[in-house]
Amino acid sequence: MVRIGGFIIGVGFVFALLLGIWDTVYNWIKEPPAATAEHEFHHHPKKVDFSFNGFFGKYDNRQLQRGLQVYKEVCAACHSLRLVSFRDLQALGYDEGQVKTIAKGFQVPSINPETGEPATRDGIPSDRFPSPYANDVAARAANNNAIPPDLSLMAKARHDGSNYIYSLLTGYQDQPAELLKEFPEAKTPQGLHYNPYFATLNLAMIPPLSNGQVTYSDGTAATRDNYAKDVAAFLTWTAEPKMEARKTAGLATVIFLLIFCFLAYGAKKQIWRNVKD
Template sequence: MARLIAFLVGLGFCLVLLVSVITGAVSFARDGKPVTAEKLFHKHPRSAGLSSDGPMGKFDRAQLQRGFQVYKEVCSGCHSLKYVSFRNLADLGYSEAEVKAIAEQWAVQTPSVNPETGEPATRKNLASDRFPTPYPNEVAARAANNNALPPDLSLMAKARHDGSNYIYSLLTGYQDQPAELLKKFPDVKTPDGLYYNPYFANLNIAMPPPIASDDQVAYADGTKATVDQMAKDVSAFLTWTAEPKLENRHSTGLAVMIFLICFTVLAYMSYQNIWADKKGAAVAG
């Protein structure tokens, strides 16, 4: 009788515990984090379909040069590339003379002062110099951008999840707020000075649409400069700035995989050859 009572008590305890767990799970599902506009309307990046995607991806040099042209003519006015040197552009297919000419198009301030004007003296960049920042300091950058600080783009493709596709989606994702969003969340109307973009974390971004219309850039190779094309090209370029050795990494990875496969096959064949007689002798014994 005592065992039966103990069993019933234990069973009741287990049932109470199970009910508590289920009730807690249901309560958490209902009363957990509130449903927000960001949860419902934030979108995952769309695929840009870049040639560098995938484990065997390679850069398209022509696309990288077009992307650099978009950065130079559209993005460089606000965003820096402080971890990239002008001489690195040789990897895009530019000659030494072309790299030198590109570097000289940017001026860099020096510690000295122009004795005639009293302004900081400037000099032409060398190929060994890194891309200069468009603003002298953070205060000036915020003052020129409605108190928003334009981020450096050198590592942006690695700093954001699915970076290449994120950049492409963000550049092509500007739109009016959906009527459904305003219906469900009437208090989250995009504030003045911000722009609705479903690919940005909180849906509203301070940066105006940088690529606003077709033919904003006249490509040197004659490619039609649509908004979509320019967004893909600059995304490819920023993928390169973040991972300039991507092709080497892919090639090394392939060589390592081939080596490991060959090593595994040889190791297995050696195992079979060395232990075949031992196994036979053990069975016979």
Template sequence: MIRIFGILTGLLFTVAVLWSFIVDTGAAISEPAPETAEEKYHLYPKGPEGGFAHEGLFAKWDTAQLQRGYQVYKEVCSACHSLRLVAFRNLGEIGYDEGQVKAEAASWQVPGVDPNTGEATMVEGSPTDYFPKPYANDIAARAANNNAIPPDLSLITKARHDGTNYVYDLLTGYREQPAELVEEFPEAKTAEGQYYNPFFHSLNISMAPPLTGTGQVTYGEGNPEPTIEQMAEDVTAFLAWTAEPTLVKRRQTGWAFLLFLVFATVLAYFSKKQVWARAKGGDVGEASVKED
């Protein structure tokens, strides 16, 4: 009796689930949800024309670009965004020598202790220090950024879908909000203190355009002109490196491993032909008959 009751209960539950699925599916087909502003006007990132040097089959780090990207981060992005997982000594991996790393570290102020009073203070950075936070706490960050906390950029290209292209297009994607968008979706109008950017998930972002014009950062001699697009590409490449500094090495190791597998496969094939050649041709059987 208990078994029959359990079977009937299971059948009733299954029928209820199937009925709910059929009803909800039918309602979704007959009465689809209205299109939202995000669905209609959101743009998917494509990245710079030609892509990045660290992408593709033959990836490599462009150290000159990484150094330009670090300069953009230092002079523009660091005012709001932290880089807490990167130490100054890591700059040696993008072409800076020991003296340059020490000089760069010393150009930053990091939390420390006054050796005379023992009180907390700001001191010159050293190569072993990590990049400092721009705000003392989240409350200060919200107060300075329209109640939004700027994200840490250490892993930003890994934390966003299609990260490198997303960061590049976000930096270059600020524009005037289309009038037809406001007419069709009045609730999506950009609020005061926000900015329209179709690459941002909600179309309106609290971060003001960080790159505002050509020459905002002065590159050294022999470098390309610092246009908004060039600066965005450079800092995006730098952030791709901070997120995954072993990316290029890992891909190069992968190529070496694939070549080894090809070589091992060819070697195994010829070894198999050599070992089994006599048995396959019947030579082994003929030899045994002669011995008898």
């Protein structure tokens, strides 16, 4: 009796589930969701040929150093890297003295030992990249009521992160006339900027990069495109500093499994060699 009751309840549950699915599909076909500007005009990130793409890809330290320079001279005015320590930069090819010099160029929050009042001091290698704002209130006041996000994990926080960062930085443009014709209510509000690579198409950040803005010491062309590629690569490294080690470990694992499979197959043939079908 208990089994019959359980069976009936199970059938009822499946029927209700199928009925709900059918009702959802029927309503979607009968009254499909209205098109939105975000759905129609949002672009997928452009594909960029980064050195670390692919299974055997590796970081280009010269590019990462250029990306750090772009971050320091442009992005650091609004965005922090609170999960990255200055001493981590040794992985980019800097020596200890260079790391100390870079750290000293930042002011980090501190406490005055004599008065106990909040103060700032020169950074040291063990410090992390500081926020340019004292708190969220100050950040909102300086950025049209929007808090600039921390960039430490941005390349992992967004789908296709490296390409997304590059596309966003180079994607600012005027709103297409077609968009304004189809969705007049989607006109970019005052104080925001149209960018088809951003989820809502409009963001508070002004176009941060322009040609000639940063001078590279290695002679690389000072173009917006290069700036965007380099800082995207650098932010990929901040999000995945162990990428190369992970790829090496993955390759070693694949090789081990191939050898193990070969040995296991040989052992099987050896053990069962005298057994006839």
